[in-house]
Amino acid sequence: MSTVPIEQACVTSVYRPREPVAVRLTLAALRRGAGDPAWWFAPDGSVWQATGTADGPATRHLLVRRDGIHVTAWGPGAERAVAGVPDLLGARDDPTGFDPTLHPVVREAYRGRAAMRIPRSGNVLEALVPAVLEQRVVGLDAKASWRRLLQQHGTPAPGPAPRSLRVPPTAAAWRAVPVWDWRRAGVEEARAGTVLRAAEVAHRLQEGVDLPLEEARRRLLTVHGIGPWTVAEVASRALGDADAVSVGDYHLSDLVGWALTGDRTDDAGMLRLLAPWAGHRQRVIRLLELTQAARAPKFGPRAPRARPLH
Numbered sequence: 001m002s003t004v005p006i007e008q009a010c011v012t013s014v015y016r017p018r019e020p021v022a023v024r025l026t027l028a029a030l031r032r033g034a035g036d037p038a039w040w041f042a043p044d045g046s047v048w049q050a051t052g053t054a055d056g057p058a059t060r061h062l063l064v065r066r067d068g069i070h071v072t073a074w075g076p077g078a079e080r081a082v083a084g085v086p087d088l089l090g091a092r093d094d095p096t097g098f099d100p101t102l103h104p105v106v107r108e109a110y111r112g113r114a115a116m117r118i119p120r121s122g123n124v125l126e127a128l129v130p131a132v133l134e135q136r137v138v139g140l141d142a143k144a145s146w147r148r149l150l151q152q153h154g155t156p157a158p159g160p161a162p163r164s165l166r167v168p169p170t171a172a173a174w175r176a177v178p179v180w181d182w183r184r185a186g187v188e189e190a191r192a193g194t195v196l197r198a199a200e201v202a203h204r205l206q207e208g209v210d211l212p213l214e215e216a217r218r219r220l221l222t223v224h225g226i227g228p229w230t231v232a233e234v235a236s237r238a239l240g241d242a243d244a245v246s247v248g249d250y251h252l253s254d255l256v257g258w259a260l261t262g263d264r265t266d267d268a269g270m271l272r273l274l275a276p277w278a279g280h281r282q283r284v285i286r287l288l289e290l291t292q293a294a295r296a297p298k299f300g301p302r303a304p305r306a307r308p309l310h
Contacts, residue, residue: 010078010159011079015069016068021089023047025113025115027039030121032142035143036143037150038165038168040162045063046063046064048162048165050157050165050168051081055077057075057157058074058077058078058081058167059078059158060072060085071085075159084122087240088120088122089117094242098283099276103260106260106288113290119237122209123206124206124209124238125168125174125198126168128234131230131233132230134233135225149185150166153169154169155169171202175199191225201223205220207219213235216239217231229246229249232244241282242280243279243281244281245271245282246285247271253269253270254296255292256274256285258296260288
């Protein structure tokens with residue numbers, strides 16, 4: 001993967017993965033809904049992302065062409081953003097040993113989606129904050145909270161990016177969010193407090209990207225308010241964990257149970273059903289979410305609806 005600076009704070013590259021990669025399908029796991037201000041899936045098939053790096057903010061633009069995936073990045077973090085594209089698109093994801101034929105539903109879901117990879121964004125805080133916002137509330141409300149907070153406290157994406165694109169706040173910026181802005185976004189004290197505590201030790205959590213997965217998980221669990229569910233959500237996005245299972249999710253066990261047996265189940269039942277794919281359980285979950293979620297019966301939310309807290 002060659003990198004050629006074309007002007008200050010602007011870098012271009014062509015990434016040619018060894019195996020085919022479904023770019024949008026792979027990156028969809030990182031986007032928090034269609035209205036996520038940090039992402040834009042453009043009508044021309046390209047993908048825009050605004051992100052933070054150790055060198056500062058950056059905008060990434062990815063466009064698939066016949067000769068590879070063309071990447072352009074702008075901003076102080078442009079070089080790091082381009083260097084991170086292989087991991088972002090699952091270069092470290094190894095599907096060896098994954099057998100979709102163990103269940104007809106998984107086999108059918110895998111058909112046409114074999115090029116989907118488990119991404120590794122390498123940015124712990126950007127994966128962690130929206131995961132915390134999703135704790136104990138309906139996903140639509142969490143996405144709305146994320147959207148409002150980014151629009152208010154994110155920064156404009158560098159370069160010729162879409163005007164709506166926003167770089168998520170840094171750890172320092174999260175710590176500076178006024179209490180009333182959390183409340184107006186529908187985020188109560190418990191979740192806001194978890195984000196603030198994580199922001200205080202963000203550098204230690206970020207170090208986990210270069211450490212064994214179990215150590216990265218252990219560090220996340222030291223933050224009060226972060227439990228196994230949140231750790232799995234972060235690991236599957238920031239750390240490229242193809243085996244992560246979000247135990248304790250409001251709907252996941254029902255979806256897995258219904259898709260694989262035709263009936264609901266609990267967390268223990270979900271883990272038993274996923275056991276044959278040990279090492280690739282997140283891969284199976286993603287395939288089921290992509291193909292079965294819209295068909296599954298609506299069992300009803302078990303989390304309260306969030307409202308602005310005036």
